[in-house]
Amino acid sequence: MNEPTFLILTALAGESRHGYAVIEDVEQMTGGRVRLRAGTLYAALDRLRGEGLIEVDREEVVQSRLRRYYRLTGAGEQSLQTETDRLRAQATIAEGRLRARRTNFGGATA
Amino acid sequence: MNEPTFLILTALAGESRHGYAVIEDVEQMTGGRVRLRAGTLYAALDRLRGEGLIEVDREEVVQSRLRRYYRLTGAGEQSLQTETDRLRAQATIAEGRLRARRTNFGGATA
DNA sequence: TGGTATATGCCGACGGTCGGTATATGCTGC
């Protein structure tokens, strides 16, 4: 799973959100680092819907503008959990190796 | 940074490795989940070398076969550390939201 | 002799993201 996809799923894990709200939540979540492109978002939303990881929660019209809210499905929740575990496991391995490196070579500026 | 790239960098963080050894290390590291394709690996190795994140450590000939060993550069090490921190941060956010979900809806089978 | 493992490398195909554009409305500043 790619980063944008993971972030979209995470955004929807918090609560039902419409597309634009996902963009904003991801931006905030990543400290401004990731601002999803509209093309990326809506393509991913369609794909995720096709995969059954998310579904349409409801539609609202606010100030004459449509808002389509999406929510995580059970499969989506499980998928996000699996992915999260993987991320953590990989981070732990990488961190361990980086730490070992510094122990062996860090102090000596070899 | 995509997953294969991250895993390659992690493999080289442990010690200098030649291409095929990277494939094996990544496979072991991910519990057999990820077996890098040769195409993916060597393309990534070239790209990473171009970006200055890795460099050729040495070349050996073992049983008439060339082995080109790669190692992480300082920039590569830093890049891996940054990426690792990001992974961990994202995992933490996702985990928090998943936990909150279960607290709110998990017990009720709503 | 054929199959697998080691080892590097090229190539076309594909999927997901990027960047731009279209459409439409409301708000703010000049």
Next chain:
DNA sequence: GCAGCATATACCGACCGTCGGCATATACCA
């Protein structure tokens, strides 16, 4: 009044990284 920006959805071509297959070559085992 109108330009510019934020909101909001959606399509499109371009691009990049990965996939999957193939080529090359040697060693080992059945």
